[in-house]
Amino acid sequence: MLRKSKQRDTILRAIKNSSNHLGADRVYDLVKKEIPNISLGTIYRNLKLLAQAGEIRELEIPGISSRFDGTTSNHHHLICEKCGRIFDWDELTDPAMEARIAKKTGFKVKARYLKFIGLCYDCQKSSKNS
């Protein structure tokens, strides 16, 4: 059902190739270098489709617009509250917690998102000087 399109391919590639977690506007800027007349609407449409298809992951960070992560494997995020950078952390969450959830509430977990808010190494250092 999802056809191939130069726009979608380029968008996906931009996200996968970036080590950052890009917002729609950043993706737009990047893709425009290759397809100058692409429209923002196309970016949003494809971001949504790609996220639904499981090709990318949408992240929600307090206060800012959605970011997209080209890594879809189970991993978590460390978000620095000072500089705003997002770091990945690869480690599985405890499956036993999900078992307890299922047992007590009947809720069937399909995905888990763990995010840590705090201060990155760099920002801890710099805040000591102020």
Added chain:
Amino acid sequence: MLRKSKQRDTILRAIKNSSNHLGADRVYDLVKKEIPNISLGTIYRNLKLLAQAGEIRELEIPGISSRFDGTTSNHHHLICEKCGRIFDWDELTDPAMEARIAKKTGFKVKARYLKFIGLCYDCQKSSKNS
């Protein structure tokens, strides 16, 4: 620094008294019953201030506007992808993971947010009939 105001008190009370996780628009509707001429801007301003003050917690849910949680103790959320309801789950995350994060990256965790996406009990039942 934070003064007392009828508006802010009412907003906070609305959130604390609700077992749901309200969005700004819902808070607006509720508070308007008590203070008919309150403005949406005031709702947003206070929601942000209260969240910063740690009185409430802002939740980010994929695709929808921010929700606010009157329970600020460490707990997690189960989000049903079908009906959209949000359930609370009280259990601590593994402190050992944070120790490993600190050791490897130097990131200092101040808060953690774990959210589970899946199907609630009711929706699992109803989807079997379709």
Added chain:
DNA sequence: CTATGTGCAAAATTTTTGCAAGCTT
């Protein structure tokens, strides 16, 4: 050929802000 994808522009949503007047302390 048919259904999906695109660019463009307008619109919808959600959130923020400037300002003059009102409260708190």
Added chain:
DNA sequence: AAGCTTGCAAAAATTTTGCACATAG
């Protein structure tokens, strides 16, 4: 009085959509 708050309305910022044309399968 000084400074935080508020209501109002305008503006920003972000995301979605309608439509006619282009393109993939």
